[in-house]
Amino acid sequence: MKNVFHQLKIIEKSFLTDDAVLLTFDVPTDLGTYFNFLPGQYIILRSEINNEEIRRSYSICTSPEENKLSVVVKAIEGGLFSNFIKDEIEIGHYLDVSSPEGNFFYSTSEKITKNIFLIAAGSGITPIISMAKGILHNEPLTTITLLFANRSIEDTIFYEHLASLQTESKDRLKIIYIFSRKTYGNHYFGKVDDVFFNDIIHQEIDLKQIYSFYICGPEEMVKNIQNYLYTIEIAKDKIKTELFYSLENEVGIEQIVSEEIKSGRIEVEVIVNQESYFATIDHTKNLLESLLDEGLDIPYSCKKGNCSSCVGKVMSGTISMKETDVLMDYEIEEGFILSCQSVPTSEKLIISYDEY
Template sequence: MSGVADGGGATDVSGAAGFASLRITRVVRETADAVSLVLDVPEHCSSEFRYQAGQFLTVRVTLDGRELRRCYSMSSAPVQDELQITVKRDPGGAVSNWINDTAAEGVELHAAPPEGRFVLREASDAADVLVAFAGGSGITPIISLVRTVLATSSRPIRLFYANRARESAIFARVLDGLADAHPDRLVIVHHFDEDGGVVTPSAIEHFIDPVDPVDSADYYICGPAPFMETVEKAVLKSGAPGTRVHLERFSVAQVPLGVTEDSAEPTEEVVIELDRNRTNAAYRAGNTLLQTARMAGLRAPSSCETGSCGTCMARVVEGSARMLNNDALEDDEVEEGWVLTCQSLPASRKVHIIYE
């Protein structure tokens, strides 16, 4: 955001390469800790901000002298002819909390064009079921998918939506309205931890049971890491092909303890080619390739930093690297040497990467 003088210390970041100024035209308080922002896209960059259901925007702000980037999924659908993001307050989340506290009509957000691969796969049959699982704010990209499928196809949808409590369920009334309007196509099952504890594998298996055939449905999963892990394991156990299971992570993967100790040759040097310039960077154990590039003073491309969007991808031309998470690259791209630098740790004495 820009042009706002407040206690958060926001300053204007207009003019940043790749970012456009989007004005907030409407603020919708969804729950006590979540807000939706409807954004006006200037005509001169409207083509760049066309999006697919399930994608996200990267927002860039400066708070208290620190430049921060955060990714927020669109909760609107392209068929609505508007762009809306939804932001949930997060304990310790500087940007999400600041947006929840200060967002107002007329304020400008600086955002990069939509990205992300958590998008609809073209169904081979109109009867292919869309099976979606959302935990908490994970409903944000999911509701965009649901709205799009309802408006553009005749596919049936099953949605499992988990929240800690009823009052924390974002879009509860909107979802009820969609279910009432499409009773023959949309089935919603709500789960509240306050009633029966956290989601269990058996609850997921019971929800999937009516899906027939299980291997022709498309499965979309978004939410907190423990929730996603439980759902993914249950879905795969049910017989769903891995190629039909799609994940969207909101949190950055943490580097496991000792992950760099497996290599017999500690990394000593990382060579980075960016914008046709070559930099020899010293390596600090535990850092990703993206962190290494930043420590060398390079403005390497990045966006989500969770391994979901592919913005930071580079090709390893010498040595090797190990990806902690990959929800963006296809198998053939990995075989060609491409890695997500935000999720990649060097795994050889010398690593040479090229941003192309």
Template sequence: MASETEVDGFAPLRIARVVRETADAVSLVLDVPEHCARRFRYQAGQFLTLRVTVGGRDLRRCYSMSSAPVEDELRITVKRDPGGVVSNWINDTVVEGDEVHVGPPEGRFVLRGDLSGATEVVAFAGGSGITPIMSLARAAVDDPDRRVRVFYANRSRESVIFARPLDRLVAEHGERVLVHKHFDEDDGVVTPAAIEAFIEPAGDAHYYVCGPGPFMEAVEESLLAAGVKESRLHLERFTVAVPEPNAMDESSVTEDVVIELDRKKVVASYRRGDTLLQTARSAGLRAPASCETGSCGTCMARIVEGSARMLNNDALDDDEVDEGWVLTCQSLPTSRRVRMTYE
């Protein structure tokens, strides 16, 4: 049963502990009350959506869990980002006892069910991309037959998040855990040769990648070139896609959007450059949404007439896209009329 104080699916959670990880990264341990325990069960690698008010603005941001279910704790880690309104606000002002509004765990960057026996988890993290990787590693080592290998790239030693927890994982699990720390200040940016050398001993593994865009692209290209199957390559992107000029031009042909939600049909005039989610909100509809980065799938709807283009999609699989499903928070209409339905 949902808490009476929940609003739009966001529950008020108290911050039980604040942990300063580095000069520009902080972890928040969240106190989940008993009546919310079921809703906040999570898988390693998933994220939470926080809804906060900063400077009078209602903002939503997604942050990956750095804890794992085996730890019986719910913890997120937030790194300061130049120009990042919410991340900087969290690092500068949040203290133990504060309350934040949090959506339930979401995301598909999780351990795959076919991992068993000697199968390895091989992970590549860049900077704050270590957050979900740390969660995955902590969960993976709970299986005594599983090996975990982590390639962690940072600009300098001072920017390493979870330095001690990573060292503890190695100390506690011996040969089952390998952590390689790469520092740009010593060896330059990560090269394909360094990536290939790290994966060479790996056996029948699944590969997980999270970090800055250029880092992720380099790792993805190197893994595919080395013969890693796409089905065993899992990516988690933190960046939000923005409309390209040509995408804006495509959307300019749209005149209206027909939206079917909760047994209501609304015809909304289209404003150039808006996503389908923004169009629904402008029409006064309480359209479902959570992360608004194309990662969770909460806002998905099906296009039954016309067409739309997704700027980012980390939630829907190819079959769902073929059936007409889109993430409305990331979709720009590309036809004169679009009709979509929430089912």
């Protein structure tokens, strides 16, 4: 069951950089299984701010073996929820926390010798460090290369923590730093793009021997690396990506679909938590907004096509969906959609939120 929230107490709050706050939650023993997660998954935090319910996703930065549920929230300029966490939330407060979800995760696989390439920028380190800790703990034959991009060492989340992980790992974790604002003699300077990959990374590492790639950072960096890896013929299924935020997704599907599709009313049957609900909605809004307006308890978080909380499956009828990297091609073929990125295009629609 997705998007069921529990109130958890904050038992740790500390600043990892000037604007990045680590929060640890107390998970009562009876809720333990409910908060089980795979390295790389995220939780949704929910709170009322200025009389409005706000939800945001945050990747878990601990690994399952630590028995600790922690996230890092990096306050962004003008950001509603991230600054609320940074300025208002203290140890002893409670927050509504969802069960972990998301398909950007590392699952421990066969015990074979392999090298995993983890790539992160800024706060994108959160799911990546969880994966690194999980791999180091569970896969003694696996080595990790971590490429981590930041503005400076002072801006680098987990800088000391990564240094100790590297020491403990006895050469199984290699970290390559690149900084964009300050130069350091022993680290690269500049930005991570296809040129950096071609001129530096490809010379240092045989990318074709990498077992799989996990990339989390700003859209431009993620897309650049992804495209570079495609040009050197790395198979698509070896590359997993996560975007915290996409500029492209600031334009909603409503602005994209044609006026023709936007007219008319549709009858929709919604299956959620094994119950069926019926509603009549129109085509002017995305499916998620329409169903929330009808009072239905549809799972969601970002509302912008960045997470995967609002995934539903079209059981009957048709929709038009904005292009997305969050769902795999085969999932889209099977009928899975992001509700916040879709508008209905048929007169009748049946959608289930119990299939994903």
